[in-house]
């Protein structure tokens with residue numbers, strides 16, 4: 001993340017209150033995953049830790065970020081440590097009078113854990129995904145930023161359509177998408193842009209190559225950007241000239257599956273139920289074994305976050321979650337089609353963020 005000065009004035013204290021409400025029995029929570037530190041404090045640098053205590057806490061970082069932390073984390077006591085976190089944490093814990101400290105099981109290296117677990121007076125207790133889970137439901141400001149990122153993405157799609165000419169390469173098209181998103185207003189691209197022509201689209205995550213565009217190719221583009229920390233993620237598959245009949249049929253099946261998934265998504269259902277709604281359409285078309293990946297994922301400060309929409313997912317979608325719905329069908333030697341929208345989850349359904357059309361566009 002970057003763009004410190006443009007970070008929104010969010011109520012981080014109330015986010016930290018929610019954290020402690022969900023973890024009674026702990027004196028404090030040590031937050032070490034940077035994305036969660038950013039969410040709970042507003043800090044956008046690359047090294048910062050939060051020792052969150054009900055009603056307050058301590059923010060720890062190194063001297064590179066002393067000034068940035070002063071600006072971004074004005075509401076917490078700040079500690080600048082020279083090298084190792086462990087001694088600074090021990091001091092902070094003693095000063096706050098906390099002993100039982102939760103830590104993110106997925107947010108620490110073994111080395112750091114070894115150093116911290118040897119500290120006197122501290123009892124570390126692993127917590128699973130509770131901190132990440134706080135970020136699943138987005139507030140109105142977060143949704144506003146996700147909408148802005150999507151607007152940039154839609155505009156970049158409009159621009160790149162004009163660049164799809166015979167002979168252009170996948171690499172050139174992906175560069176055009178990246179450049180367009182930056183020019184239109186993204187602070188950066190959200191992930192490695194996927195552009196796949198023809199048979200290359202049979203790989204769900206194809207890396208753009210120097211394969212030239214030919215008449216009759218389908219073009220699969222999966223791309224997104226970041227606006228003030230928040231990601232967009234959209235896939236469209238268009239035809240460059242009339243495609244093979246089989247690909248037209250597959251596009252129709254994938255679109256029906258995607259609409260069925262969107263029709264099913266609302267708060268209170270599980271990720272598995274959402275996945276099933278879309279997957280059953282593809283299975284009914286006899287293509288179930290060609291849809292290997294999950295239906296979707298949460299999107300926000302991270303490009304891939306919870307809740308997860310996949311087989312076996314017990315994640316319950318909360319109001320305000322923003323998740324992708326992205327079924328795909330991939331046939332080696334022929335090609336692949338995926339259609340992806342991010343949607344905002346509500347009690348009666350969901351609202352797709354993209355305005356880009358989904359009917360097969362034949363150029």
Ligand code: ZN
Pocket residue numbers: 222223233234235340
């Ligand atoms: Zn995507």
Ligand code: ZN
Pocket residue numbers: 233297324326340
């Ligand atoms: Zn996605």
